[in-house]
Amino acid sequence: MINSFKVMIFKRQNFLLLTILCFPLAFNAQTTNDSLSTKGHPNNNKFKQLKDELATPNVYRTASGAPGRDYYQQKVDYVMDIELDDKNQKIYGKEEITYTNNSPDELSYLWIQLDQNIRKKDAPALEKNGEGAEPILRVETFVNTYFKEPFDGGFNIEWVKDENGAPLKHTINMTMMRVDLPQPIKSGEQFNFSIKWWYNVNNHVENRARSGYEYFPKDDNRAYVIAQFFPRLAVYNDVEGWQNHQFWGNGEFALNFGDYTVRLTVPADHIVEATGQLQNPKEVLSRTEYKRYREAQTSFDKPVMIVTQEEAEEREKSFSEKKKTWEFRAENVRDFGFASSRKFIWEMMAVKLGNKNVMAVSLYPKEGNPLWEEYSTKAVVQTLKTYSRHTFDYPYPKAVSVHAKNQGMEYPMICWNYGRPDEDGSYSDAVKFGMISVIIHEIGHNFFPMIVNSDERQWGWMDEGLDTFMQYLAEQDFGKAYPNAIEGLEKYPSRRGEPKAIVNYMSGDQNFIAPIMSNPENVYQLGPNAYGKPATALNILRETVMGKELFDHAFKTYAQRWMFKHPTPADFFRTMEDASAVDLDWFWRGWFYTTDFVDIGVKGVNQFFVSDEPSDEVKEMLENYGMTIDDLPPVVFTMAEDNENFKSQYKAGSPTDHSEDLKSYMEQINVSTDSVKIPKNFYEITFEKPGGLVMPLIVDYTYADGSVERVNYPVQVWRKNDAEIKKVVVTDKEIIGIKVDPDQETADIDLSNNSWPKTDAMSEFDQFKANLKN
Amino acid sequence: MIKLILAPALWSLFAFWLHNFYVSTTSIRFVPQENTLQITTQVFMDDLEAVLRYNGNDKIQLNPSDEQAIIDNTLENYLRKNIIFGNQGKKRIFDFLGKVYKNDLVVAYMELKIDSLSGPLEIKNTLFYELLPDQKNIIHFKVGSKRKSFLAVSSKSEFEIPEHFFSTEILNK
Numbered sequence: 001m002i003n004s005f006k007v008m009i010f011k012r013q014n015f016l017l018l019t020i021l022c023f024p025l026a027f028n029a030q031t032t033n034d035s036l037s038t039k040g041h042p043n044n045n046k047f048k049q050l051k052d053e054l055a056t057p058n059v060y061r062t063a064s065g066a067p068g069r070d071y072y073q074q075k076v077d078y079v080m081d082i083e084l085d086d087k088n089q090k091i092y093g094k095e096e097i098t099y100t101n102n103s104p105d106e107l108s109y110l111w112i113q114l115d116q117n118i119r120k121k122d123a124p125a126l127e128k129n130g131e132g133a134e135p136i137l138r139v140e141t142f143v144n145t146y147f148k149e150p151f152d153g154g155f156n157i158e159w160v161k162d163e164n165g166a167p168l169k170h171t172i173n174m175t176m177m178r179v180d181l182p183q184p185i186k187s188g189e190q191f192n193f194s195i196k197w198w199y200n201v202n203n204h205v206e207n208r209a210r211s212g213y214e215y216f217p218k219d220d221n222r223a224y225v226i227a228q229f230f231p232r233l234a235v236y237n238d239v240e241g242w243q244n245h246q247f248w249g250n251g252e253f254a255l256n257f258g259d260y261t262v263r264l265t266v267p268a269d270h271i272v273e274a275t276g277q278l279q280n281p282k283e284v285l286s287r288t289e290y291k292r293y294r295e296a297q298t299s300f301d302k303p304v305m306i307v308t309q310e311e312a313e314e315r316e317k318s319f320s321e322k323k324k325t326w327e328f329r330a331e332n333v334r335d336f337g338f339a340s341s342r343k344f345i346w347e348m349m350a351v352k353l354g355n356k357n358v359m360a361v362s363l364y365p366k367e368g369n370p371l372w373e374e375y376s377t378k379a380v381v382q383t384l385k386t387y388s389r390h391t392f393d394y395p396y397p398k399a400v401s402v403h404a405k406n407q408g409m410e411y412p413m414i415c416w417n418y419g420r421p422d423e424d425g426s427y428s429d430a431v432k433f434g435m436i437s438v439i440i441h442e443i444g445h446n447f448f449p450m451i452v453n454s455d456e457r458q459w460g461w462m463d464e465g466l467d468t469f470m471q472y473l474a475e476q477d478f479g480k481a482y483p484n485a486i487e488g489l490e491k492y493p494s495r496r497g498e499p500k501a502i503v504n505y506m507s508g509d510q511n512f513i514a515p516i517m518s519n520p521e522n523v524y525q526l527g528p529n530a531y532g533k534p535a536t537a538l539n540i541l542r543e544t545v546m547g548k549e550l551f552d553h554a555f556k557t558y559a560q561r562w563m564f565k566h567p568t569p570a571d572f573f574r575t576m577e578d579a580s581a582v583d584l585d586w587f588w589r590g591w592f593y594t595t596d597f598v599d600i601g602v603k604g605v606n607q608f609f610v611s612d613e614p615s616d617e618v619k620e621m622l623e624n625y626g627m628t629i630d631d632l633p634p635v636v637f638t639m640a641e642d643n644e645n646f647k648s649q650y651k652a653g654s655p656t657d658h659s660e661d662l663k664s665y666m667e668q669i670n671v672s673t674d675s676v677k678i679p680k681n682f683y684e685i686t687f688e689k690p691g692g693l694v695m696p697l698i699v700d701y702t703y704a705d706g707s708v709e710r711v712n713y714p715v716q717v718w719r720k721n722d723a724e725i726k727k728v729v730v731t732d733k734e735i736i737g738i739k740v741d742p743d744q745e746t747a748d749i750d751l752s753n754n755s756w757p758k759t760d761a762m763s764e765f766d767q768f769k770a771n772l773k774n
Numbered sequence: 775m776i777k778l779i780l781a782p783a784l785w786s787l788f789a790f791w792l793h794n795f796y797v798s799t800t801s802i803r804f805v806p807q808e809n810t811l812q813i814t815t816q817v818f819m820d821d822l823e824a825v826l827r828y829n830g831n832d833k834i835q836l837n838p839s840d841e842q843a844i845i846d847n848t849l850e851n852y853l854r855k856n857i858i859f860g861n862q863g864k865k866r867i868f869d870f871l872g873k874v875y876k877n878d879l880v881v882a883y884m885e886l887k888i889d890s891l892s893g894p895l896e897i898k899n900t901l902f903y904e905l906l907p908d909q910k911n912i913i914h915f916k917v918g919s920k921r922k923s924f925l926a927v928s929s930k931s932e933f934e935i936p937e938h939f940f941s942t943e944i945l946n947k
Contacts, residue, residue, distance in 0.1 A: 131927070131929040131930075132929055133929070135903075135928060135929065135931075136900065136903045136904050136907070136928055137904075137907060141907070422833070422835075426835065427835070428819075428823055428835035428836050428837050429819070429836075429837060429838070429878075430818075430819040430820035430822075430823050430836055430878065431820065431823075433878055434820045434878075488838075488839070489877075493877035493878045494877070495818070495877075495878050504797075504799040504801075504816075504912055504914070505797070505912070507914065507921075507923065508912050508914070508923045508925060509912075509923040509924055509925045510923075511925075512910075512925040524910075524925065525797065525910050525925075527796075527797060528797065752919075763803070763812070764814065764881075765803065765812040765814055765883055766812075768871065768872070768874065768883045769871060769883070769885075772871060772872065
C-alpha cells in the first residue's frame with residue numbers, strides 16, 4: 001500500500017520514467033496499439049482455472065478432493081448358490097440380496113445390471129458400429145459370424161421375489177433391469193429380495209468375451225473363468241443418481257461394495273479359485289492338498305504346490321459324476337469372479353504387507369507351463385509390493401492369477417491372464433514379457449478400480465490410466481528384483497509409460513483422437529486413449545512436473561482418501577493439487593480435456609552488449625514522452641549485434657568499459673571490484689511453441705569449455721505468450737549449443753526444432769542404413 | 775440376412791482388454807535430394823509373432839538371440855503383402871533394408887524410389903487385419919516441415935498423398 005501512495009505523488013515525468021524503466025514493453029505497446037477496433041474474447045488462457053469443468057464442491061465431495069462430511073455409498077450384500085453344469089455349459093444361480101440405502105433419498109425402484117445380456121441374440125450392442133463390412137476377417141471369425149447361428153446368451157431370469165416369497169414387478173431394458181418396490185426404501189433402511197436365473201456359458205476364446213470357458217479338445221476338458229455371472233445392483237450415488245449408462249461393451253463396470261457369501265457347486269474333481277476366503281478347505285480338498293494348503297500360509301520364500309502338474313494331468317481323465325460345493329466369503333468387495341476346472345495346477349505363497357500376510361496364488365492348466373510355474377506368482381508378489389508402497393497395504397487376504405488363453409481381465413482378488421508357450425514348451429520374449437505385464441496389470445487392478453472404486457462405465461482412464469501408470473513402476477521394479485528374467489536387457493521392456501512411447505499417438509490424425517476425458521464407448525483408439533496417454537501423463541507429472549516426492553505423497557493421499565469409496569475425476573484432480581500445493585489446472589486442462597500435443601523448440605539466439613549510447617528505439621521512446629537522455633537517472637543501455645547503431649568495440653573488454661553509469665555504480669557498491677565477477681556474454685534466446693500444450697521448459701546450455709548447464713524454466717513462462725517467449729542468459733562463458741527437452745521427458749512430438757544451432761542429427765533411419773554399410 | 779448385418783460388429787464388441795488395443799506406426803519421410811521415401815514401420819513383437827504364425831509360420835519365435843535370416847525373410851514377405859505403394863494403379867516396390875528389436879517393438883526399415891510420379895501416391899496398409907480386425911495402423915507422412923497423418927483401420931486402409939506434396943515448391947520451404 002505504501003508503495004502505491006509513493007507512486008501517486010510522483011510528478012508526471014517521474015511517473016513516465018518509472019514506466020519506461022520498469023515496463024519498456026508495455027510502454028511500446030501503448031504507443032502503437034489501436035486495439036479499439038479488435039474484438040473481445042473469453043478467457044482462452046492455457047492457465048485458466050479449471051473450475052468451470054468441475055462440479056461445485058458440496059457436502060458429499062469437498063473442494064480439497066476428499067469425501068465430504070455427508071459422503072455416502074450404498075451397500076449391497078449377496079448370498080449366492082451357484083451351480084456350474086460342465087456337461088451342458090450352463091450356470092444356474094440363486095441370490096439373496098440385502099440392499100442398504102445409505103443415501104439421504106427415498107428409492108422407489110432399484111436398477112440391476114444384467115451384463116450377460118450383451119450376449120443375447122438381439123442385443124442392440126451388436127449394432128453399435130457403423131463402419132460397414134470388414135474386407136478381411138480371420139477364417140474362424142468369418143465362419144462363426146456369417147454361417148453359424150448367433151450364440152444364445154444372456155440371462156434367463158426365472159423370478160424376482162421379496163423376502164416373503166412374493167413376486168416383485170420387474171422390467172428389463174437391454175442390459176439393465178428395474179425392480180419396482182412395494183414401498184420406497186427410506187434413507188437408512190434395508191431391503192431384502194432374491195433372484196433366480198440361468199444362462200448358457202460362452203466359449204471365451206471364440207468370441208473373446210471377458211468371461212466363459214476354453215475348450216481343450218485333446219483331453220475333452222474345459223477351463224472356466226466366470227464373471228458377470230449374476231445380476232448385480234447398479235450404483236446409486238450423489239453424482240449420477242442411478243447409473244443408467246447401458247453396457248455396450250467397452251465401458252466396463254460401476255459397482256457397489258458389499259459382503260459376499262458364495263457357494264459354488266461344481267464337478268467333484270474340479271479345482272476352484274474365487275474372490276474371497278475359502279471357508280471349507282477341509283471338505284473340498286484331499287488330505288494331502290489340505291496339508292499343503294496349510295503349509296503355504298506361512299511359506300514366504302517360495303510357492304507351495306497345492307496341486308502339481310502330475311496330479312492335474314491325472315484329474316483331467318477322471319470326469320467325476322459327483323459334485324462338490326466350495327464356499328467363499330469376501331468382505332467389502334465390489335464384485336465376484338471364479339475359475340473352475342479339472343485341469344488346474346495350483347500354487348500359492350505368503351507375502352508380508354504391513355502387519356498382514358497376503359496369499360499370492362497362481363492357477364493354470366499344464367498348457368501354461370513351463371512359463372507359468374516360473375513367473376506367475378513372482379509377478380503377483382511384485383505387484384502387491386510395488387502398488388502397496390504407492391497406495392496402501394493391500395487389504396484383501398489373497399490375489400490370484402489364473403491363466404486363460406487371450407484373456408486379460410480383472411475382478412476382486414482374482415484375474416485372468418494370457419501368455420501361453422508353444423506345445424513343445426518353448427516361448428519367445430514377447431510371450432514371456434506379455435504374460436508378466438498382463439499379470440502385473442490385472443493384479444494391479446485390485447487397487448484401481450476394485451478398491452479405489454471409480455466408475456469405469458463413465459471414465460475408463462480412471463482405472464486403466466492409473467493402473468497402467470502403476471504397472472510401469474511395478475514392471476521396472478520386477479526387472480530389478482528378477483534380473484535373470486530380463487537377461488540381456490538394461491531394464492524391463494515396458495510398453496507404456498515412457499513419454500516418447502506416446503508420441504506416435506499424440507501426433508496422429510486429429511480426426512481420430514479424443515481427449516482423455518471421454519466416455520470409453522466414444523473414442524477411436526481406446527488403448528492409447530484410456531491406458532497409454534493418461535499413464536504417460538502421470539509419469540510426466542511425477543518425474544518432470546511435480547517431482548517424485550510431491551507426486552507420490554499426493555497420489556497416495558488420493559488412493560487412501562478414496563480407498564473403498566467411489567471417486568470422480570474431479571476428486572483425483574483436486575487431491576493431486578491439494579496435497580502438493582502445485583497448481584495443475586493447466587496440466588489437467590491440456591492433457592486431459594484436449595487433444596493438444598507438446599512441441600517446444602528453440603527459435604533463435606541473439607547476443608547483446610552494453611553500449612555507451614542508446615539505440616534508436618530508446619531514443620524514439622524518450623522523444624515520444626518529450627524527454628532527453630539527461631532526464632534519465634543512471635541507466636545501462638544494451639544493443640544487439642544486428643542493431644544498426646552497434647559498434648564493434650562493444651564486444652571488446654568488460655561491460656563496464658562501455659557504460660560510465662555502470663562503472664561508477666560498480667565502484668560505489670564494491671569495496672573491491674574483484675569481489676563481483678562481471679560476466680562477458682549476454683544472450684537473448686527465443687523459444688517457440690508450435691504445440692498446443694504448455695510444459696515446463698527444460699534447456700541444456702552447452703558452453704565453449706564443454707560444460708553443460710541444465711535450466712528448468714517453470715511452465716508459467718508461457719502464461720502471457722502461448723507461442724513464443726524470450727529468456728536472457730548472462731554468462732562469462734560463450735554458449736555454443738542449446739537443447740530443449742534433452743532427455744525427451746515431455747513427449748515432444750517434433751525434435752527437429754529442439755536444438756541450436758540446428759543440427760542435422762542423423763535420423764534413426766539414416767543410422768540404420770549407415771550401420772548396414774559397415 | 776440378419777446374421778450378415780451382425781457380423782462386422784462382433785469382433786469390436788468383445789475386443790476390449792489390455793492386450794487387444796493393437797496399434798502399429800508407419801512413418802514415411804520424403805527425402806527430396808534422393809527422391810526416395812524412407813519408411814519406418816514399428817509393430818509390437820507379440821502381434822507380429824502372432825500374425826506370422828497365423829499365416830503359416832507355426833513355429834516362428836521372434837527371439838533376438840536366434841538366427842535372424844529366416845525371421846527377416848518372413849517379415850519382408852509379410853510387409854510386402856501388407857504395405858503397398860502405388861501410383862496411378864501401378865505398384866511401386868520398396869527395398870527392404872532390415873529390422874531391429876527395440877524393447878517390445880520390432881522396427882522395420884524400407885526405402886522406395888519415387889521418380890516419375892504423376893498424380894497422388896497411394897498407400898495401403900493392411901497389417902494384421904486378417905488376424906486382428908480391431909488393429910489400428912497409424913501412418914505419418916513427413917516432407918520438410920509438412921506433415922500428414924492417417925489412421926488405417928480394416929474398413930479403410932487406403933490413402934493418397936497428393937502430388938503437390940512432392941513438388942519443388944514445398945521442398946523449398
